[in-house]
Amino acid sequence: xxxxxxxxxxxxxxxxxxxxxxxxxxxxxxxxxxxxxxxxxxxxxxxxxxxxxxxxxxxxxxxxxxxxxxxxxxxxxxxxxxxxxxxxxxxxxxxxxxxxxxxxxxxxxxxxxxxxxxxxxxxxxxxxxxxxxxxxxxxxxxxxxxxxxxxxxxxxxxxxxxxxxxxxxxxxxxxxxxxxxxxxxxxxxxxxxxxxxxxxxxxxxxxxxxxxxxxxxxxxxxxxxxxxxxxxxxxxxxxxxxxxxxxxxxxxxxxxxxxxxxxxxxxxxxxxxxxxxxxxxxxxxxxxxxxxxxxxxxxxxxxxxxxxxxxxxxx
Numbered sequence: 365x366x367x368x369x370x371x372x373x374x375x376x377x378x379x380x381x382x383x384x385x386x387x388x389x390x391x392x393x394x395x396x397x398x399x400x401x402x403x404x405x406x407x408x409x410x411x412x413x414x415x416x417x418x419x420x421x422x423x424x425x426x427x428x429x430x431x432x433x434x435x436x437x438x439x440x441x442x443x444x445x446x447x448x449x450x451x452x453x454x455x456x457x458x459x460x461x462x463x464x465x466x467x468x469x470x471x472x473x474x475x476x477x478x479x480x481x482x483x484x485x486x487x488x489x490x491x492x493x494x495x496x497x498x499x500x501x502x503x504x505x506x507x508x509x510x511x512x513x514x515x516x517x518x519x520x521x522x523x524x525x526x527x528x529x530x531x532x533x534x535x536x537x538x539x540x541x542x543x544x545x546x547x548x549x550x551x552x553x554x555x556x557x558x559x560x561x562x563x564x565x566x567x568x569x570x571x572x573x574x575x576x577x578x579x580x581x582x583x584x585x586x587x588x589x590x591x592x593x594x595x596x597x598x599x600x601x602x603x604x605x606x607x608x609x610x611x612x613x614x615x616x617x618x619x620x621x622x623x624x625x626x627x628x629x630x631x632x633x634x635x636x637x638x639x640x641x642x643x644x645x646x647x648x649x650x651x652x653x654x655x656x657x658x659x660x661x662x663x664x665x666x667x668x669x670x671x672x673x674x675x676x677x678x679x
Contacts, residue, residue, distance in 0.1 A: 378403070379411045381467045384479045386431075386440035393437055402543050409433050412440075457490050502548075503566040509550050512571075513538040518578045519552075522570035523563055531569050532556065537578035541565075553580035600636040603643060604658040607631050611653030614646065630655065640665045 382401060386392060398408045412431050419428035430441040452460060464483040468475060512519050519538060524531040539560070540551040548565040602621065607614060609629045614620075624632040637643045640662060647654055647666030657663035 375411065377466050379415060380463075382408070382411065383415060383429075383440070383442070384467065384477065385474060386438060387442050388474075388478050390441070391437055391439040394433065395436070397438060408438075412438060415440075454490065457486060461486050461490060503568070505568045505571045506548055506565050508571045509538065509565060509568070510541055512573060513541055513550075516578050518574045518576040520572045520574050521563065521568050524567050524569055534561075535574060536561075536563070537580040539578070539580070553578075600638045601640075601659070601662065603635045603637045603662050604656075605633045605635065605650075605654060606656035607633060607650060607653050608655060611650045611655075614650060618646070637662060644668070 378401060382397060385397070385400075394405050394408060398405045401408070403411075412433055415429050416431040417428065421427070430439075432439040461483060464479055464486070468480060468483070474480065509519070511517075517538075519536050521534045521536055522531045523534055533556075535555040536550070536552040537555075538550060538552045542549045542551065550563045550565055550568075551560065552563070553559070554561040605611075605614065606626065607630065609631075612631050615623050615631060615633045618635060621634040621636055623634070626632055635643070635646075643662055644665040647657065647663075648670055654666070657666065
């Protein structure tokens with residue numbers, strides 16, 4: 365499950381940053397926390413549900429974090445044991461300092477709060493004040509895209525979309541830059557598609573300014589998909605896949621429009637398909653784990669690719 369693995373580290377850092385804020389305040393509105401950390405209320409609640417399962421050995425209910433979420437507010441009592449000073453070896457201290465640096469790099473983390481203060485004291489003790497740096501990595505072209513957005517400049521992108529064998533050249537008027545689920549996305553009016561599109565910045569292979577100003581503002585499509593990593597174009601077909609447990613990986617490997625748990629461990633997955641050939645390849649990978657496919661023309665595209673592939677092997 366590639367997508368889950370790639371995002372797990374970021375999600376953990378984000379959760380620790382949220383818990384650091386809650387340990388200082390005790391309680392906070394759900395809307396305020398979700399806005400501060402750039403996530404939806406649903407993502408915030410899902411993260412905090414993980415924290416409610418964490419604590420100290422023997423992990424009995426009285427040793428777990430107490431995190432209560434109602435419709436409007438989060439209340440957290442992390443317990444006195446988690447606040448008790450610990451003794452660390454030098455290696456543990458540097459590992460802790462590096463982890464704290466990573467948490468403070470999360471958008472929304474309090475750069476002047478209790479964690480930053482504790483980190484400064486820890487680095488002083490370790491003798492590494494100002495020397496410990498944590499590079500979380502940024503997409504190669506993020507800085508150039510951000511500058512063009514700020515200056516209202518039009519861009520020509522070399523972009524490798526999901527399911528594409530080669531990059532496409534797109535002239536884009538940037539309208540917004542968003543961090544979602546640990547990935548950076550550029551919203552903009554794409555002149556090739558003739559409408560608003562969302563581009564994952566780490567899939568941009570090249571950036572060049574056209575010398576023209578951006579002539580389009582945010583479109584309705586981008587506004588409707590503000591919280592979604594993937595915003596399909598108007599010409600995309602919505603495919604519905606019913607897969608068994610062996611095919612559930614598809615919901616994590618590709619951007620999806622939604623999922624629904626069905627009986628007997630089956631999963632309904634909705635995907636936006638702009639390239640039927642790409643979707644046929646997905647069906648080929650799923651094999652017998654794809655139990656139902658809608659609409660029929662996309663199911664036939666998968667069957668045709670399977671026939672062509674089999675013929676190549678038997679000729």
